[in-house]
Amino acid sequence: xxxxxxxxxxxxxxxxxxxxxxxKYQLVNLGYLEDEKLELVHQILQRKGLKSGKRRxxxxxxxxxxxxxxxQQYLLNFCNQFTEKRQFIFLGSGFETTPLQLxxxxxxFIVEVDFSEVMYTKKExxxxxxxxxxxxxxxxxxxxEIADTTFRRDNHLLIGKDLNDTSTSLIETxxxxxxxxxxxxxxxxxxxxxxxxxxxxxxxxxxxxxxxxTISWLTYDMVNLxxxxxxxxxxxxxxxxxxxxxxxxxxxMQSQIERFLHHGWASAVGQTMLTTYQNLSEEEKxxxxxxxxxxxxxxxxxxxxxxxxxxxxxxxxxxxx
Ligand SMILES: C[S@@+](CC[C@H](N)C(=O)[O-])C[C@H]1O[C@@H](n2cnc3c(N)ncnc32)[C@H](O)[C@@H]1O
Numbered sequence: 001x002x003x004x005x006x007x008x009x010x011x012x013x014x015x016x017x018x019x020x021x022x023x024k025y026q027l028v029n030l031g032y033l034e035d036e037k038l039e040l041v042h043q044i045l046q047r048k049g050l051k052s053g054k055r056r057x058x059x060x061x062x063x064x065x066x067x068x069x070x071x072q073q074y075l076l077n078f079c080n081q082f083t084e085k086r087q088f089i090f091l092g093s094g095f096e097t098t099p100l101q102l103x104x105x106x107x108x109f110i111v112e113v114d115f116s117e118v119m120y121t122k123k124e125x126x127x128x129x130x131x132x133x134x135x136x137x138x139x140x141x142x143x144x145e146i147a148d149t150t151f152r153r154d155n156h157l158l159i160g161k162d163l164n165d166t167s168t169s170l171i172e173t174x175x176x177x178x179x180x181x182x183x184x185x186x187x188x189x190x191x192x193x194x195x196x197x198x199x200x201x202x203x204x205x206x207x208x209x210x211x212x213x214t215i216s217w218l219t220y221d222m223v224n225l226x227x228x229x230x231x232x233x234x235x236x237x238x239x240x241x242x243x244x245x246x247x248x249x250x251x252x253m254q255s256q257i258e259r260f261l262h263h264g265w266a267s268a269v270g271q272t273m274l275t276t277y278q279n280l281s282e283e284e285k286x287x288x289x290x291x292x293x294x295x296x297x298x299x300x301x302x303x304x305x306x307x308x309x310x311x312x313x314x315x316x317x318x319x320x321x
Contacts, residue, residue, distance in 0.1 A: 013195040013242055017094030017118050020191065021045065022052050023064045031291055032065045037097035040134055044125050045095065058292035059300050063307070065288055066277045067220060070309060071098070071190055074218050074321070078186050081319055087111070087185040089174070091163060091204075092192030094118060100126065103140075103156040109183075111174060116149035116160025123151045123158050146177065163192075164200045171207045184316075187217040193256075194221050195242070198249030202263060209264030209314050216313040217260070223272065223308045225251035230306055253308045260312035268312040271321045274304035 025042040027033045046052055085107055090099050093112035103110045123143050143151040149160025157177055193201050224230045250256045253270040260268035311321050
């Protein structure tokens with residue numbers, strides 16, 4: 001199915017790809033971050049009908065900032081550890097611009113996987129001449145459709161696939177398209193596994209550890225479903241028509257750590273966003289507080305206690321959160 005996404009028709013988890021990019025755009029708009037690519041992606045999505053401009057409270061913007069900063073820092077650490085060939089697999093990448101950023105280095109091979117509508121829209125956007133002109137992307141060749149909603153350009157692959165459809169193995173597909181299990185690889189799934197079925201998550205976790213020699217996986221997901229705040233979070237998301245089977249199957253950080261340890265990974269550690277925030281430098285905390293003052297501390301602590309990062313590794317040491 002090669003179809004441009006119709007913004008009026010989208011439902012279910014695909015909606016979250018738009019919410020996420022809109023929240024990240026607000027960070028750029030307000031001065032928390034600089035990201036020229038993200039601004040352009042957002043502009044193009046607005047032309048396609050993305051409704052933007054919703055003002056979000058400082059705790060949401062600060063939270064998104066901590067999330068984005070942590071993923072960026074992690075990727076930098078991975079790149080510093082593996083300076084030659086390396087592979088990056090973004091599961092549920094949505095409209096993220098980090099993969100495009102990484103694809104500009106020849107030593108990197110990038111794979112993005114999301115629903116076919118999202119990947120098709122992304123390929124159209126990356127092919128847009130004003131996008132390419134603005135970002136000086138002329139060094140790249142054209143995108144080729146190498147299979148149904150699977151596109152390749154040089155060192156960058158976009159795969160349109162429902163990650164809950166396990167009838168074909170993602171790992172075998174990746175290997176067929178040139179991903180090498182012997183090259184250091186990292187997977188990033190930023191707020192994605194909660195949308196997948198427990199059995200699909202385990203299949204991915206098992207297959208990546210079984211096939212890849214040197215691999216790490218950074219996940220960011222909701223946690224602590226069992227308390228009042230967690231239950232309300234789930235109820236509100238369900239009320240918007242979105243199910244979170246992965247959150248129900250793995251409701252705590254410990255269970256999200258154990259799903260790696262019990263399925264072939266040598267190590268897995270976790271950190272709630274509250275700890276991640278506390279680990280930011282005082283200068284960084286001060287800077288973002290100057291942009292928007294954080295004063296709802298009780299709500300902030302509660303919110304950050306319900307999101308966490310988990311880092312799992314196999315044959316990698318010295319990579320931490
Ligand atoms: C909350 S968004 C996060 C997007 C991106 N990782 C980010 O942080 O901006 C969740 C993403 O997971 C994707 N997703 C959810 N369920 C999926 C599935 N079954 N197969 C493929 N992608 C899925 C959605 O389309 C969306 O892009």
